[in-house]
Amino acid sequence: MQRFFPVIRALGGVLFIFSFALLIPLVHSHAIGDGAEEAYDLAFLLTLGSGMLLWGLTREHKRELQVRDGFLIVVLVWSVLPLFASIPLYVQLDIGFTLAYFEATSGLTATGATVLSGLDNLPPSINLWRHLIIWLGGMGLIVLAVAILPMLGIGGRQMFKAEIPSPMKDTKLTPRIAQTAKGLWLVYVGITSACALAYRWAGMSWFDAVCHAFSTVALGGFSTHDASFAYWNSPLIEGIAIFFMLVAGMNFATHYIALTGRDLRTYLRDPEILWFLGVLLASILLITFYLWEFRVYPNTTEALRFAAFNVISVATTAGFATTDYSLWPFFAPLWMLFLCSFVSCSGSTGGGIKMMRAVLLYKQVYRELLRAMHPSAVYPVKLGGHSVHQNMLFAVLAFGFIYMVTLVTLTLVLSFSGLEIITAFSAAVASLNNTGPGLGSVGPAGNYASLTDFQTWVCSFAMLLGRLEIFTLLVVLTPAFWKK
Numbered sequence: 001m002q003r004f005f006p007v008i009r010a011l012g013g014v015l016f017i018f019s020f021a022l023l024i025p026l027v028h029s030h031a032i033g034d035g036a037e038e039a040y041d042l043a044f045l046l047t048l049g050s051g052m053l054l055w056g057l058t059r060e061h062k063r064e065l066q067v068r069d070g071f072l073i074v075v076l077v078w079s080v081l082p083l084f085a086s087i088p089l090y091v092q093l094d095i096g097f098t099l100a101y102f103e104a105t106s107g108l109t110a111t112g113a114t115v116l117s118g119l120d121n122l123p124p125s126i127n128l129w130r131h132l133i134i135w136l137g138g139m140g141l142i143v144l145a146v147a148i149l150p151m152l153g154i155g156g157r158q159m160f161k162a163e164i165p166s167p168m169k170d171t172k173l174t175p176r177i178a179q180t181a182k183g184l185w186l187v188y189v190g191i192t193s194a195c196a197l198a199y200r201w202a203g204m205s206w207f208d209a210v211c212h213a214f215s216t217v218a219l220g221g222f223s224t225h226d227a228s229f230a231y232w233n234s235p236l237i238e239g240i241a242i243f244f245m246l247v248a249g250m251n252f253a254t255h256y257i258a259l260t261g262r263d264l265r266t267y268l269r270d271p272e273i274l275w276f277l278g279v280l281l282a283s284i285l286l287i288t289f290y291l292w293e294f295r296v297y298p299n300t301t302e303a304l305r306f307a308a309f310n311v312i313s314v315a316t317t318a319g320f321a322t323t324d325y326s327l328w329p330f331f332a333p334l335w336m337l338f339l340c341s342f343v344s345c346s347g348s349t350g351g352g353i354k355m356m357r358a359v360l361l362y363k364q365v366y367r368e369l370l371r372a373m374h375p376s377a378v379y380p381v382k383l384g385g386h387s388v389h390q391n392m393l394f395a396v397l398a399f400g401f402i403y404m405v406t407l408v409t410l411t412l413v414l415s416f417s418g419l420e421i422i423t424a425f426s427a428a429v430a431s432l433n434n435t436g437p438g439l440g441s442v443g444p445a446g447n448y449a450s451l452t453d454f455q456t457w458v459c460s461f462a463m464l465l466g467r468l469e470i471f472t473l474l475v476v477l478t479p480a481f482w483k484k
Contacts, residue, residue, distance in 0.1 A: 010069075105463050128211060137218065198244070216241055245320075280343065315343040340352055
């Protein structure tokens with residue numbers, strides 16, 4: 001048991017740090033007197049006390065975290081933190097533990113699926129807390145912790161490597177992991193600040209601007225209004241959202257390098273970004289033409305406006321909506337759900353298998369087609385002008401396989417529990433890819449409150465699987481992991 005004490009110590013440190021995030025809505029609630037003060041007082045004391053208790057009980061067990069420790073601490077953080085993040089929701093809204101945990105998990109995993117309605121009338125501090133946790137979860141609480149925990153005597157290299165997407169695990173932006181984490185968070189904060197100022201300039205209130213900046217840059221999809229971005233019906237606000245969703249869908253390491261090197265050509269050298277923008281542009285044009293052809297909108301300008309926003313929102317896994325796109329001809333929302341499975345770049349705040357893996361899978365399939373015609377020829381798979389090592393290709397193929405198996409299994413389980421197939425499939429896709437809204441009863445005009453407790457827990461588990469990129473969680477669940 002003592003071999004897990006350093007992991008418990010690290011978890012205590014993360015909880016200690018996380019407790020101070022609760023001070024933001026706590027102070028806001030006390031300042032405006034929205035009636036949620038006691039909920040935050042309790043949440044802050046429980047989170048702070050739990051963190052200090054875990055830290056105090058294991059403070060003597062100091063050592064650098066190993067690879068196995070990294071996997072375990074990441075799984076523990078993403079499964080335990082929603083317990084504490086859900087306290088204000090559970091106490092103030094009285095929605096029950098299952099729904100409160102689902103909402104908190106959706107926030108911290110930057111999914112944006114919600115079980116709440118009447119968002120316009122919620123206590124403002126509750127809306128602020130929902131958007132704050134989605135922002136913290138967007139870049140990754142582990143990345144933030146890695147920047148701070150060295151000051152508490154905890155090394156963070158293995159935590160960082162277990163947290164970041166597999167295709168970029170060996171990327172080094174700076175010589176020190178903590179310095180890398182700080183650099184990524186500074187870029188994240190800077191982009192969020194710019195987004196909030198742009199929303200305010202376009203006509204949002206300061207409160208809405210800050211909340212939606214948190215949700216946009218985290219690609220989370222939470223809103224302070226039931227109507228989401230349709231509340232404003234503003235092409236200018238939608239244009240700003242589109243720009244920042246595109247920025248957030250790109251690799252933040254690329255943003256960091258471009259900003260520190262003051263060289264915009266960095267974006268052209270990123271092999272993912274051209275695919276990312278190309279697929280989105282082609283999809284927007286396709287859906288625009290499709291909506292115009294079926295006379296969903298009276299002209300191409302209107303069709304382009306709604307297609308551009310909703311395609312980019314769903315594809316990048318942001319999950320905002322300006323209309324109930326589930327009422328569009330079925331191909332359109334189905335294609336959008338397909339896009340959310342792979343469009344976001346690795347190192348972004350988006351979900352799915354990531355564009356880098358999708359490109360490598362495509363190149364591998366194309367290579368096999370060529371080898372079928374020319375068995376003796378050598379066709380190396382290249383990405384960005386560099387040959388890709390076979391080990392990475394094998395890892396990507398394995399991930400693609402387990403992703404498909406997981407998606408089919410989740411769909412079957414939800415269907416077995418009584419959900420009709422469209423809702424079951426789209427809920428599985430939206431949860432596993434951290435997108436938020438699906439189709440059917442969990443579409444953009446509805447939410448997940450109609451699900452049973454069992455179905456809600458399945459979706460919560462799917463959101464954690466997606467946020468941890470499946471393998472991180474499955475590794476911890478294997479018997480070999482627990483052997484000495």
